[in-house]
Amino acid sequence: xxxxxxxxxxxxxxxxxxALLYGPAYLAVVRPPPGFVGxxxxxxLSARDHAAGLPVYGDLRAALFRHTGLxxxxxxxxxxxxxxxxxxxxxxxxxxxxxxxDAHFAWNLATLPLAGVAVWLxxxxxxxxxxxxxxxxxxxxGLPCAPLFDQVMFGQxxxxxxxxxxxxxxxxxxxxxxxxxxxxxxxxxxxxxxxxVAMYFVAAGRWRAAVAAVVAFGVMNAVAxxxxxxxxxxxxxxxxxxxxxxxxxxVWRNLSAESYWLRALxxxxxxxxxxxxxxxxxxxxxxxxxxxxxxxxxxWAAWAGRGTTTGRDRAFAAACAGMLLLAPTxxxxxxxxxxxxxxxxVARLPAGPGxxxxxxxxxxxxxxxxxxxxxxxxxxxxxAMIKNRHDPLxxxxxxxxxxxxxxxxxxLFALTLRLPRDPSPS
Numbered sequence: 001x002x003x004x005x006x007x008x009x010x011x012x013x014x015x016x017x018x019a020l021l022y023g024p025a026y027l028a029v030v031r032p033p034p035g036f037v038g039x040x041x042x043x044x045l046s047a048r049d050h051a052a053g054l055p056v057y058g059d060l061r062a063a064l065f066r067h068t069g070l071x072x073x074x075x076x077x078x079x080x081x082x083x084x085x086x087x088x089x090x091x092x093x094x095x096x097x098x099x100x101x102d103a104h105f106a107w108n109l110a111t112l113p114l115a116g117v118a119v120w121l122x123x124x125x126x127x128x129x130x131x132x133x134x135x136x137x138x139x140x141x142g143l144p145c146a147p148l149f150d151q152v153m154f155g156q157x158x159x160x161x162x163x164x165x166x167x168x169x170x171x172x173x174x175x176x177x178x179x180x181x182x183x184x185x186x187x188x189x190x191x192x193x194x195x196x197v198a199m200y201f202v203a204a205g206r207w208r209a210a211v212a213a214v215v216a217f218g219v220m221n222a223v224a225x226x227x228x229x230x231x232x233x234x235x236x237x238x239x240x241x242x243x244x245x246x247x248x249x250x251v252w253r254n255l256s257a258e259s260y261w262l263r264a265l266x267x268x269x270x271x272x273x274x275x276x277x278x279x280x281x282x283x284x285x286x287x288x289x290x291x292x293x294x295x296x297x298x299x300w301a302a303w304a305g306r307g308t309t310t311g312r313d314r315a316f317a318a319a320c321a322g323m324l325l326l327a328p329t330x331x332x333x334x335x336x337x338x339x340x341x342x343x344x345x346v347a348r349l350p351a352g353p354g355x356x357x358x359x360x361x362x363x364x365x366x367x368x369x370x371x372x373x374x375x376x377x378x379x380x381x382x383x384a385m386i387k388n389r390h391d392p393l394x395x396x397x398x399x400x401x402x403x404x405x406x407x408x409x410x411x412l413f414a415l416t417l418r419l420p421r422d423p424s425p426s
Contacts, residue, residue, distance in 0.1 A: 008133060014140035022143040029153040030112075031105035035070060040104050040155025042082040046089045047096035056089055056228055057081050057235045068100055083244040083329075086224040086232050087189040088157060093227070104155045112152060114163035115336065121166040122343035125173060146368040150333035158336040161187050161194060168197070169316050169340045172209065173309055181209035185216025189224075193327035199295070200319040203302035204312060248329045252385065252393070252402040253369060256330040257290040260406045263398050274392045294322040297417060304421060310348075311421035317341035321413035332369040332405055341416050348419055358415050364408035372404045 032038060045063040046056045054063075060079050064070050072078040082089070095103035119138065123130045130138075142148055151158050168183035181201060188195035195217070201210040225233060248254050250262035250271035265283035267273040298318045305311020321341050324330045345358050364372075373382035377397065384390035385402075393402055 008136075011133065011136050011140055015136045018140050018143040022149070026143065026149065026152055029149075030108050032101050032153070032155075034101065036101070037064065037070065037072060037078070038104065038154035040092075040107055041100055042079055043084055043089055043092040044095060044100055044103050046082045046084075047092045050089070050093065050228060051096045055235070056086065056232045057240050079244070079247075081240050081243060083240065084157075085189065085192055086228050086236060087220045088191065090220075090224040090227055091160075091190065107155050108152055111157075111159040113159075115148070115151065115159040115339075118159075118163045118166035118339050119343075121163075121170050122339050125170050126343055126347045141366075145336075145366050147333045147336040147365070151336055154333070156333055156336075157190055158333060161191060162337045162339050165194065165197065165320060165337060166339055169313075172206070172312060172316065177206055177208035178212045180206075181212025181214075182216040184209075185213035185218075186220055188213065189217050189220035193323050193330075196298075196323035196326055197316070197319045200298060200302045200315050203299040204306040204315060205303075206306075245328045251388070252398065253331060254329050255324065255332065255334070255406045255409050256327055257294070257325045257406075257410075258287045258328060259330075260403060261286045261290065263403070264395075267398075270388075271398075272388065272390060272392050273398050274394050276395045291326055294325050294413070297413075298322050301417060301421070308422055310419075313344055313348075314416060314419040314421050317344045317416040317419060318413065321409065321416050324409055325413060330409070332365075335365040335405075335409070338365075338412065341412060344419055345412070345415055349415060350418070350420075354415055354418050357411055361408040361411040361415070364404055365412070369405055372401050376401045 029036075041064070042060060045060060045067060048067045049058055049063055050056050058081070060081055061072060064072060064078075092103075092107070095106055098106060116138070120130060120134075123134065128134070147158070150156065164183040164187040168180045168187075171177075171180035171183065181198070184194060184197045184201075188198070195213075198210055198213040201207070201213060221233070247270065248259075250259050250266075250268045250273075252263065252271065261283045262268060263271050263273060265286070266278045266280040267276075298315065301318050302312075302315035305313075305315045317340055320338060324334050324337070327334075342362065349355050349358055370382040370385055373385055377385075381390055
């Protein structure tokens with residue numbers, strides 16, 4: 001893509017400012033400070049317990065004290081049990097002998113580059129050749145990106161998952177069906193919700209990819225069962241999933257369609273929303289209707305676009321965005337997983353109101369999840385929301401402030417369905 005010298009200079013300046021302003025923050029969290037407890041700790045504790053001959057899904061608070069001597073603040077959110085599937089614990093097992101900060105640092109070193117590879121794959125597949133200017137633009141836009149910072153600070157699995165999704169998309173475009181399906185299957189084993197992308201394969205009639213996804217999912221879990229024990233899966237399915245789903249249903253940071261309708265019409269106590277007339281049956285009906293709408297839209301896009309690469313691109317992008325709406329718990333840092341939809345939208349969405357809506361949705365996704373709360377409710381209340389210690393939100397504050405990132409996610413999903421399904425005329 002041709003770039004004017006003036007624009008190149010502006011990008012270089014923007015990258016330098018981003019490195020100056022955000023670089024120190026990344027350096028401070030890439031290896032977390034003493035006493036920091038992020039999401040990665042739950043998998044490290046499970047791996048550490050397994051190495052000690054203890055259950056993988058034991059009491060996390062007890063495990064934290066046992067392996068680190070730390071006692072979490074009772075006012076803070078802290079999971080009672082590791083929320084991640086056994087395959088995620090399997091991946092972290094090699095880091096169990098390390099101290100928690102060292103293990104977190106090693107995890108970042110091993111997985112963070114995969115996010116860059118994912119972006120590179122998307123850009124290359126869209127026909128661009130990112131040289132040094134691409135790196136500069138990546139630095140300028142990437143360092144201020146809140147989901148990327150959360151990936152580093154909390155030691156998430158998102159860098160690995162976005163790489164697998166981008167690789168699956170690139171392989172699907174090249175008719176490497178077995179590779180595409182295998183990537184989705186591995187991603188589903190690690191975090192479950194990417195399994196929805198396999199529905200695209202089924203609806204598009206890409207049966208080899210669908211079979212490969214099932215096989216890869218099965219192999220990953222078979223290995224995990226062989227290492228961690230079959231009873232680990234029984235505990236995870238029977239005990240962990242219900243506990244985690246119930247704990248985060250309706251919390252303001254949960255961007256899923258289910259959480260949105262619960263907050264709006266039947267807020268549970270953990271949502272911290274002022275009491276209002278509750279309509280649980282209506283909430284459940286709208287949850288089901290929303291989920292069916294997402295499934296139907298993706299299935300239709302996959303079936304209608306199966307004859308062209310651009311049509312399959314649209315369906316794959318819709319599946320990636322739709323999986324976040326369908327997941328029982330969907331966090332703001334999951335926006336990092338949308339490299340394929342975002343790349344396609346930026347490259348191909350026609351000019352007009354839809355494109356302006358895209359930029360608005362991307363801006364909301366790119367900013368910290370408390371940004372709207374800071375602007376409307378004030379910095380103190382927004383800071384309290386980070387710890388879930390805020391005063392109860394009014395129904396209006398919930399719908400107009402706390403839910404803006406859900407609207408951005410729903411908007412991006414809707415916009416993927418506006419992508420062209422037929423090749424552009426040359």
